[in-house]
Amino acid sequence: MRGSPINFPFTSNENVSYFTYIVKVENAIYFRYVVDYTGQVKLFIWAKGRVQWLNFWVGPAEDQICSVYGLCGAFGVCNRENLNHCQCxxxxEPASFTDWELNDWSGGCRRKKKLGCGSDxxxxxxxxxxxxNVSVATVAESAEGCRSACLKACSCTAYSYQHSKCSLWKGDLFNxxxxxxxxxxxxxxxxxELETLNNETTKKQQPTALINRGAIGGGGRKHWRVTISLTVTLAVMLSAATGAYIFWRCKTKIIGEGEESRGQELPMFDLGDIMAATNKFSESNKLGQGGFGSVYKGNLAGEQVAVKRLSLESAQGLEEFMNEVKLIAKLQHRNLVDLxxxxxxxxxxxxxxEFMPNKSLDKFLxxxxxxxxxxxxxRFEIVMGIARGLQYLHQESRLKxxxxxxxxxxxxxxxxxNxxxxxxGLARILGGDQTQASTVRVVGTYGYMPPEYALEGRYSAKSDVFSFGVxxxxxxxxxxxxxxxxxEDSMNLLGHAWKLWNEGKGLDLLDPLLGKRCQLYQVMRCINxxxxxxxxxxxDRPKMSSIVLMLSSSFSATLPVPKQPAFSYKDRHRELGSCPMGSEPSTTPISMVEAR
Structure with missing residues (x-):
């Protein structure tokens, strides 16, 4: 390797082939030569007077990282200007989200939707x-002819037409x-086909630069030019600025303050298409309504979807909207709804x-x-699914x-x-090593909030753990x-469950509609x-990773003994006040956001 502080003399003849290496580093007491998961070769030395290994040389250099074969795996795209070099x-989407969060992109990407061959x-x-890894390179009379050649072969995954040369790729794309x-x-x-229709909808409403460069998440710099007439009223200017800001956030899918956008492009739908899909937000298509707006069933390009229309009167609508755009669009897990x-x-x-035909869990419970x-x-599968979704949010996602x-x-x-x-809408991101945060505006739903949040405004992953327990x-x-x-005892559900548990009658908590036709040890494990x-x-509350392990452990596994739950009695909820931190608690129930 040119510029390497190590020589690699190579010997090859009819009897043997081998190479040796000679280190040319003065004052090195020890050295080690490493090839890491990115394909980079790194030389570390331990020189006289040092107390740690020194990364003395790297090859290829950072500005040549994309030359490493298969760095981003199948269907991955390398961009050396990005902090994360690879995107799908x-x-x-990443074949392994866990590996990508560790900056190991070699596993590549997988399709979100399977190909349909002739309909693609x-x-x-x-x-x-x-x-x-081009499979076929031939001469074609036109780009359409090249396209047709690829479309006819179900194994063809991509084509390129440059200067009458048609290149076809079969199988996975690399490099x-x-x-x-x-x-x-x-x-x-x-x-x-459906995926492409959504992409086309996006393109119709994007500047050309976004069509060309924006389809790959976080890849290009996006420049916006907004011309506003000086005669426009202040109110219209504010409305336009707000709309442009939201539009930009949707496009770039910002994932947190000060962080670089690395998500994939989020499609923008035309209001006319949304109106047609929901029959102009007709009552017959309405799935539900909450404090921040209504949800409607719709049909976009042959696919059933759920359309959430934020209320125009909602004071918190904009904040909730921005939260959902920047959070859900970035998070991807089988137990999180897809935006x-x-x-x-x-x-x-x-x-x-995505449309969820069975609506919400409360309807079934x-x-x-x-x-x-x-x-x-x-029910047990649902408990496990929720636990795994929370584990991803708290510990496995790059965002906490x-x-x-x-x-x-x-x-x-x-x-x-499932x-x-x-x-x-109310979610928050904890950055770096941060384990908790606080707010003077306590919002949530009565009965599901832990005491440290309801009374002091402090929230952490353990806040969600409390809600999961409920x-x-x-x-x-x-x-x-x-x-x-x-x-009889003025107890709420938590107090009632605690009482039965202490009396050795935990199974009496089981829904009588189920009878005893279930795995009783699983029931007791869920209660515990x-x-x-x-x-x-x-x-005292366990982490979600521990909860998943406890729920999936065998019958003989011993679990910790719980302590008395918070808010076991109904009259204690009167302590919950929606007030700024430091002021006296209100005697009225906490301000809550009911089902939206």
């Missing part, structure tokens, strides 16, 4: 150094690079989600007329996200009854925390874990 192509379309990516100097070529990536896009026109602020009731096997409004109405169920956490006990009992009645989660002291 539009329509793809192509998405244009410009400014690219093309993938090295794509986004070039910033304008010297790159065009390549057309094969995507499922498909957003729409901002005039005063309208709209979010488009608290409807006594449901026949048959939600069986235990499915605190939901702050976890409740059964914010757990949505897909067609197979749970997905939704509604991130939900777990609701799932076991089929009783709602905020409407549970125990006239639920009570551990709602302990008064936040430090």
């Amino acid at each position: 192509l539009s329509g793809f 379309q192509f998405a244009l990516q410009t400014g690219m150094r093309l993938a090295s 794509l690079q986004l070039l910033s100097d304008g010297s790159g070529d065009d390549i057309y990536i094969r995507l499922a 498909l896009g957003c729409c901002v026109e005039g005063e309208e602020k709209i979010l488009v989600y 608290f409807d006594q007329t449901l026949d048959p009731p939600l069986n235990w096997e499915k 996200v605190i939901h702050r409004d976890l409740k059964t109405s914010n757990i949505l169920l897909d067609g197979e009854m 749970p997905k956490i939704s509604d991130f 939900i777990a006990l609701e799932i076991v009992s089929g009783k709602k925390m905020t409407s549970f009645q125990d006239a 874990v639920g009570l551990l989660c709602v302990q008064a002291n936040a430090t």
Whole structure:
């Protein structure tokens, strides 16, 4: 290697092939030579007088990192100007989110939607150094002829037409690079038809620069020019500025203060298309309504979606909208609801989600007329799914996200009854090594908030753990925390569960609709874990990773013994006041955000 402080003499003959290496570093007592996961070769030395290893040499250099073969894996794009060198192509996501969060991109990306062969379309990516593993290179009369050749072969995943030369790729694409100097070529990536339609919707409303460079998350710099007539009134100027700001945030999907945008492009939908999809927000399409707006069922390009239209009167609508755009769009997990896009026109602020045909968990838990009731096997799977979703938010995602409004109405169920956490309007990000934060504006839902947040405004991952504990006990009992009645002892659901547990009658908490047709050790495990989660002291509550382990452990595993839960009695809720920190608590119930 040129410039390396090590020589590699190579010997090869009919009997043997080998190489040796000679280190040319003066004063080095020890040295080690490492090839890391990025493909870079690094030389570390321990010189006289030093107390740690010194990274003496790296090859290839940082500005040549994209030359490492397979750095970003299949369907990954290298951009040496980005802090994270690799992104996935539009329509793809990391094959392993955990590995990508550790900056190991070699596993590459996978498709979000499977190809349909003859019904597929192509998405244009410009400014690219093309993938090295081209399968076929031939002469074509036109770009359309090249496209047709790729479309006819179901194994063809991309094509490029340059100067009458048609290049086709089959299987995975490797070593794509986004070039910033304008010297790159065009390549057309094969995507499922619906995905391409969504991309086209996005392109119609983007400047040309965004069409060319924006499809790859966080790749290019986005320049906006806004011309506002000096005769426009101040109110219109403010409205336009707000709309442009939201539009920009949707496009760049900012993930936190001071952080570089690294997410994939979020489609912008036209208001006319949204109106047509929901039949002009007709009541017959309405799925639900909450404090911040209404949710409607819609059909966009043949796909069922859920359209959340924020209320024009909601004072907190803009803040909630921005939270959901910057959080949900960045987070991807099987137990989190997918955000498909957003729409901002005039005063309208709209979010488009994947459609969840079974609506929310509370409908299945608290409807006594449901026949048959939600069986235990499915309830336990839902508990596990919620736990895994929270574990991702708190510990596995690059962002440390605190939901702050976890409740059964914010757990949505897909067609197979898999749970997905939704509604991130009140969520907050904790940065770096930060473990907790505080606020003077306490908002949330009565009964699901821990004492340190309700009374002092302090929130952390343990706040969500408390809410999870309440939900777990609701799932076991089929009783709602905020409407549970125990006239004899004035206890709420937490106090009732604690009393039964201490008396050795934990199974009496089980929903009577289930009878005894369930894994009783799982029931007891859920009650035990639920009570551990709602302990008064936040430090006593387990982390979500420990909760997942406890719930999935074997019958013989011994769990910790819980302490008395917070807010066990109904009259203690009167202590909850919505007031600035440092002032006297109000005698009225806390300001709450009910199901949205």
